[in-house]
Amino acid sequence: MSQARFVRLAEKDRPAIHLTIDGIRVRAMQGDTLMIAMLTTGGTLRQSEFTDGKRAGFCLMGACQDCWVWTESGHRLRACSTLAEDGMSVTTSQPGASWANHG
Amino acid sequence: MGQPRVIIVGAGPAGVRAAETIVAAGLTPIVIDEGQRAGGQIYRRQPENFRRPYKDLYGTDSDRAKAVHDGFDALRDHIDYRAETLVWNIADGHVWTASGTAQDALAYDALILCTGATDRLMPMAGWDLPGTYSMGGAQVALKAQAVSIGSQVVFLGTGPLLYLVASQYIKAGAKVAAVLDTSRFTARITALPDLLSLPSVLWNGIMLTRAIKAVGVPLLTGVTPVAISGDAQTGVTGVTVRLSDGSDRHFAADAVAMGYHLRPETQLADLARCSFAFDELTRQYLPVRDPDGRAEAPTPLYLAGDGARVLGARSAEASGRLAALAALSDLGMPVDQGAMIMLRREVGRYGRFARGLAKAFPWPHQQAAALADDTILCRCECVTVGDVRRTMDVTGAAEANRAKAFSRVGMGRCQGRYCGHAAAEVIAAHGDFPVADAGRLRGQAPVKPLPIAIGEAE
Numbered sequence: 001m002s003q004a005r006f007v008r009l010a011e012k013d014r015p016a017i018h019l020t021i022d023g024i025r026v027r028a029m030q031g032d033t034l035m036i037a038m039l040t041t042g043g044t045l046r047q048s049e050f051t052d053g054k055r056a057g058f059c060l061m062g063a064c065q066d067c068w069v070w071t072e073s074g075h076r077l078r079a080c081s082t083l084a085e086d087g088m089s090v091t092t093s094q095p096g097a098s099w100a101n102h103g
Numbered sequence: 104m105g106q107p108r109v110i111i112v113g114a115g116p117a118g119v120r121a122a123e124t125i126v127a128a129g130l131t132p133i134v135i136d137e138g139q140r141a142g143g144q145i146y147r148r149q150p151e152n153f154r155r156p157y158k159d160l161y162g163t164d165s166d167r168a169k170a171v172h173d174g175f176d177a178l179r180d181h182i183d184y185r186a187e188t189l190v191w192n193i194a195d196g197h198v199w200t201a202s203g204t205a206q207d208a209l210a211y212d213a214l215i216l217c218t219g220a221t222d223r224l225m226p227m228a229g230w231d232l233p234g235t236y237s238m239g240g241a242q243v244a245l246k247a248q249a250v251s252i253g254s255q256v257v258f259l260g261t262g263p264l265l266y267l268v269a270s271q272y273i274k275a276g277a278k279v280a281a282v283l284d285t286s287r288f289t290a291r292i293t294a295l296p297d298l299l300s301l302p303s304v305l306w307n308g309i310m311l312t313r314a315i316k317a318v319g320v321p322l323l324t325g326v327t328p329v330a331i332s333g334d335a336q337t338g339v340t341g342v343t344v345r346l347s348d349g350s351d352r353h354f355a356a357d358a359v360a361m362g363y364h365l366r367p368e369t370q371l372a373d374l375a376r377c378s379f380a381f382d383e384l385t386r387q388y389l390p391v392r393d394p395d396g397r398a399e400a401p402t403p404l405y406l407a408g409d410g411a412r413v414l415g416a417r418s419a420e421a422s423g424r425l426a427a428l429a430a431l432s433d434l435g436m437p438v439d440q441g442a443m444i445m446l447r448r449e450v451g452r453y454g455r456f457a458r459g460l461a462k463a464f465p466w467p468h469q470q471a472a473a474l475a476d477d478t479i480l481c482r483c484e485c486v487t488v489g490d491v492r493r494t495m496d497v498t499g500a501a502e503a504n505r506a507k508a509f510s511r512v513g514m515g516r517c518q519g520r521y522c523g524h525a526a527a528e529v530i531a532a533h534g535d536f537p538v539a540d541a542g543r544l545r546g547q548a549p550v551k552p553l554p555i556a557i558g559e560a561e
Contacts, residue, residue: 002336002337003337005233005234005252005253005338005357005358006244006250006251006252006253007250007251007253007254007277008249008250009245009249009250009251009275009276009277010155010159010249010275010276011149011153011154011155011248011249012249014152014153030152031150031151031152031153032248033247033248036244036248036250039250040250043233043337043338044233044336044337044338045233048231048485050483050484050485051231051335051485052335053231053232053233053335053336054233054335054336054337054338055231055233056233056234056338057236057240058235058236058237058240058482058521059221059222059236059237059239059240059521060236060237060239060240060241060243060244060247061144061221061239061240061243062137062551063221063368063517063520063521063551064237064482064483064516064517064520064521065483065516065517065551065552066482066483066517076554080243081139083139083150
């Protein structure tokens with residue numbers, strides 16, 4: 001997993017929760033959005049469908065749709081507006097998607 | 104006959120004050136909010152288990168933020184509040200909502216749209232790299248979640264948010280690599296007569312600039328963005344800008360917050376068939392409404408707050424109240440005419456200040472003509488500036504919706520929110536005609552993606 005992108009500046013004494021991201025267990029905090037949980041433990045959120053690059057969100061207010069991740073059953077979540085919950089398991093690439101990226 | 108149904112979309116400063124006004128008249132409005140907690144974006148609330156005081160979150164606006172939040176909390180039992188609910192269409196006299204997988208269609212006697220604003224963006228090389236965020240997004244990260252978007256952040260763009268968010272980051276202990284403004288300092292002097300219409304707000308702005316300089320963070324004006332450098336897998340490594348003397352300067356950074364002031368979220372007004380007119384000063388199409396917020400539309404539609412014009416949070420409170428009074432008056436209910444006169448005056452003053460801001464921090468439209476062909480214009484689908492220029496050359500498409508149909512620019516999942524204005528500038532510059540002639544992207548339902556499993560509400 002790449003280096004954490006976001007830096008916690010305050011509110012660091014909240015109870016811990018644990019999530020699984022691409023099969024790896026990570027520690028986050030109660031009250032984190034999924035995006036914060038993922039980007040304080042890793043560098044990106046998903047693979048772009050249109051290039052070989054990664055994405056890490058953009059607007060944080062539900063307007064750009066750049067922060068989509070998926071549950072293991074394929075349900076789409078907008079990471080910036082989804083509360084992270086203990087025991088949650090997400091993937092950073094769409095389950096079942098098999099198209100080739102150009103670029 | 105039951106009481107008239109008033110629907111308010113949005114629960115930021117405009118929506119909350121509109122709701123308050125409707126409740127004071129004895130009605131029970133439906134308030135539809137995409138957020139989990141009322142407050143909107145500028146007064147966005149932190150989660151309930153966070154402990155930072157108002158002063159830390161909202162600075163000089165903390166009393167106003169608290170008043171809006173308290174105002175909403177007092178209303179809570181007197182309104183039909185629908186949190187985490189998206190309005191995805193307005194058609195046939197109904198507001199179409201989705202919450203989770205449930206949907207609903209609500210008829211209305213008056214519809215007050217308080218849809219707020221999002222960042223106005225001009226593309227640059229590398230703005231698709233992980234670690235690039237909108238200015239508003241960078242602020243939400245700090246305010247709502249107590250994080251910095253990186254360990255070394257460059258703030259690039261123009262407008263009051265550039266200085267506000269950078270100074271909030273500094274105050275919160277984040278490392279700010281540079282604050283880079285595309286506007287020239289002299290523009291602020293030209294804008295001074297308008298900016299003096301709200302001296303205390305102007306003073307707050309000057310103090311922010313001073314606070315940034317005081318801690319030794321480089322603050323440059325009149326820059327031209329060159330590129331965000333980095334790696335497609337691991338993200339941003341720095342930002343290069345051209346200074347006014349023609350030399351290039353590079354700042355190492357792992358995150359960039361960028362934005363060129365704000366643009367109103369007008370898709371719902373468009374779907375409600377409101378007329379639009381081109382605004383020369385800010386170079387964009389805006390919904391047509393009278394000074395009270397009454398829209399030029401086939402159904403009783405009212406527009407308030409930054410979703411109608413970007414006039415700021417203080418103005419949003421006043422225009423929210425005013426639009427609600429206009430709606431009540433049109434429903435045949437008695438309203439305080441004196442209050443309406445005062446509110447019109449107040450909104451007029453904010454309008455003058457906003458004109459000053461538009462002059463001091465202009466949308467850098469001239470950058471569009473200079474963008475390299477391989478610069479990504481649409482972040483969603485990686486449509487390049489060159490793709491749009493070639494589309495124009497090949498198909499003759501010389502208007503935003505035609506260019507969208509042929510090149511997919513503005514057709515991605517953000518629906519042109521972040522590329523639409525820049526695409527219009529690219530089209531106008533390439534075709535060598537005024538940007539007003541490039542038109543505007545029409546709003547399309549659903550205004551945001553819906554889950555496929557959506558069904559009727561119980």
